[in-house]
Amino acid sequence: MTTPSTASSRSHAAGRPADCDVVIAGAGPAGLMLAGELRTGGASVIVLERLTEVDPILKAGTLNRPNIEAFYRRGLLPALRKAQQETEWTVSYLSTRRPDGTSALPRFSGHFAAIMLSDEMLDESDPDLAGLCPPDLVALVHQKQVEAILADRAARLGAEVRRGVEVTGFEQDDEGVTVATDQGPIRCGWLVGCDGGRSTVRKLARFDFPGTEPEITGYHGIADMVGVEDLGVGWHATDTGVYLNDPPRGRITTVAFDGAPADRDTPATAEDLQAAIRHVTGADATVTGIRSLTRFTDNTRQATTYRQGRVLLAGDAAHVHPPFGGQGLNLSVGDAMNLGWKLAATVRGTAPDGLLDTYTAERHPLGAWVLDWTRAQIAVMRPDPHARALREVVADLARTADGATYLAKKISGVWQRYDLSGDHPLVGTSTPDYALADGSRLADHMHDGRALLLDPSGALHELAAPYRDRMRTITAAPLTDDAPAALFVRPDGYVAWAGEPDPGSLDKELQTWLGVPLAHPSQTPEAVTANPSLGQNPPSGKAKP
Template sequence: MPDPAIGPQPRAAGYPFDYDVVIAGAGPAGLMLAAEVQAGGASVILFERLTEIAPILKAGTLTRPGIEALYRRGLLPALRRAQAAKEWSGSFLATRRPDGTSALPRFAGHFAAISLNAEMLDESDPDLAGLCPPDLVVLVHQKQVEALLAEHAAALGVPVRRGVAVTGFEQDAEGVTVTTGRGPIRCGWLVGCDGGRSTVRKLAGFDFPGTAPEITAYHAVADIAGGADLEIGWHASTTGVYVNDPPRRRITTIAFDGAPADRDTPATAAELQASIRYVTGADVTVTGITSLTRFTDNTRQATTYRRGRVLLAGDAAHVHPPFGGQGLNLSLGDAMNLGWKLAATARGTAPEGLLDTYPAERHPIGAWVLDWTRAQIALMRPDRHARALREVVGDLARTVDGATYFAKKISGVGQRYQLPGDHPLVGASTPDYELADGSRIADHLHDGRALLLDPSGTRQDLAVPYRDRLRTVTTAPVDGEAPAALLVRPDGYVAWAGEPDRDTLDQALRTWLGAP
């Protein structure tokens, strides 16, 4: 039996499969998922068509669910080092109050280019009060997240094959035969984490409905001459919206002139210059480019995230404009939710229907993010009706209730799943209780097992048969409001909480971890 101190060990590759799971795409979703599957005791291999992490600037913000996912796997120190390496982040983090009373930076993000002032937040709100370890991180680039996830996956022994694309597959009742640039490979499950233009999604025949784009936007780190008169920060113009950040040489333009004629051709300095002139009215000249991306508001979501033995996660499952870095965080959430369920299914320990809870839980959250970005596009439009509504929403955002509402939605602090159970914590991200020995809940989730917090020690006999899937902690929380006992799923969400009720705990263990 596996050592209960370290949890299940990945099964060796071999008959009838080369690997239990094949993942296409080594972005945030693919890397995080591969690590979760490996930690859960299944064998996994990851294929990525690119030879290295893309250097272009993408998302630069992590929301609470994304930070918590990495924190619960012991990656918070790496995140803090990555944040410290960003020369521009210090000015943002320095705005936090010295006494630590603010759970968010003074700048609390934006909604539809309407900046939110965290001075307006209701810090008595339970979701924002106090300062927990995850609150020490927010400003980390996507490429930094990918780099630390690559190190994390490598440390767990995940084989990553860069420069090798998944080009096709055939699935049957027993497994999937995947075609790659290095020949076929047989697996039990295939997951497409291969981006918004996913090959896996297209070949598997997933429906991908949504709304067509109406903007062309550019996001750049560039040298710009003649831009001294451009206002700093987010601004709406008669043709669109832009954000100007001279200290970091960053500029983003959003023009409501339709989608580009050719989305496959790389963006150029001439296009960026033309867009800046069109949106801002300033006669600028782009003299140098460090990073340049072009995006639209193409917004689509797969109707399901599973077809037989093929699943989708990350941008392969949903695409939307990147306002607020929601795509990065949504991808991490998909991987965290799916990984332990897929590993248990591959190992044969999963209860009936466990894998189907992945699309059931994640699809609604993805749909919310898509509508959240659609609402922002509607408020950014330059027509008179949208601008009139923008003034109303701007007034609301400058109130305590309004700023708190938007900040909580953006940060994801209230994200939860609809799980069976009566306790108010069930389905919520588990509070990071400090325990009497100085540890915190997250410290006991690093190996990817579920956690039973049982200070009374009266439920240990129920936990023993699950020792390869479940860690038990009997140290009491310092917080007097913590429930008498707590069952936390491997992804950090509360599956059961309450008083000494052995029957309901036994049912929860069977529901999420299978037969003892």
């Protein structure tokens, strides 16, 4: 199978030794998270980033619950907490969130369609919000900080990041992919496009990318301004759009409903931001300096599939939408967590048939939900009379415990689950972080990216032994009465099986998600990891494109 491309070369097709198992185009959150996950799973990785330096533009500033849990399970929660504590605007923001001026972290912070939600309105009796665990200590971390943490992890694990290298084309065949770049070709087993909303990989591979056209132009900036002293603080709706004013940090966001910009490729300027502020707020603003500025629209699209042969998409390359709530960052990290262990298992040759196809099956519905969630916010923010009447209704609901709790749960992602087979209510959900009798927590045992089997009774030891290279068995009992007797957790932290320790029912799930067990279960995980063949492409036929 070949894919149309530009600047590709057949002289580097099948038969050339691979330079690495996986090439990732793009060193944003999706690409860097994926690089770390692949290295954890034993695959060799080269990340190609066309930018020579990290993009300094201020982007998303929050992480949702599933992604904080992902960082936690990989031992990165201390780094997130440190980043949050060291960020001046975050400390300032937190201090302004409490009437007494303290910087206590609110249980929840967010907005729907520029309608702020109050954490004081949340129903603390809701089972999805009950209790506190380590991930609750983190919420406000810049995307730039997230990228720095993920880049450091990827480098420590041995991923190679090449900056200033642009993908210009590729050819795929039954054995791999030859990636053409402006600095020469690279031969690999798989290519993953994590190269943003205007993804070169997606366009070259001709993925279908349907969606809805933009109707807004938004600006998000950190700027020096005069003439805005009388603007209200926080989110406000006007006759021409909505705006966010955050004076302590010089942060301002405007959203105008006058269509997309005529030239979306031209960088935004101080003059553009100044005109937008005047148009949306009515203030006679003057922008005297720019520290960060980005322009955005509500162009909303999603690839119909995330895989074509040996080429896959993740993050904004697979789905684009307006940035409200930082859902793009969170969706991107989730894509990488889901894909990483599956692609690594495919590279190793241990993946069961169809495992890689579950990536699209599981992540596409969540991406579709995010697109509709942001479309709904655009509808509520419109300045026409019908939308403004609807906005008042939504605002009233947000001021009730039920309404605020519903919106907070949706924004925070605590509701997210995968549609997996199994009768136990935990199947398909993010695994609870049980405190264990040995003083550890369940997440403490997931740093190496292996699956987990919680087996306090020891009844499943014999069944689990042949999977020691890809699954860790925990015998310490949970310190709670509501935990199942046994629990099988996938490498990404989602429950694949739970219930009584029945080898018959568990055996099917182990083979479904982990594949064929070791022929010699006495072989240790350390010996398997040290085997250099695990980092190479499997023999022809093991990984079907």
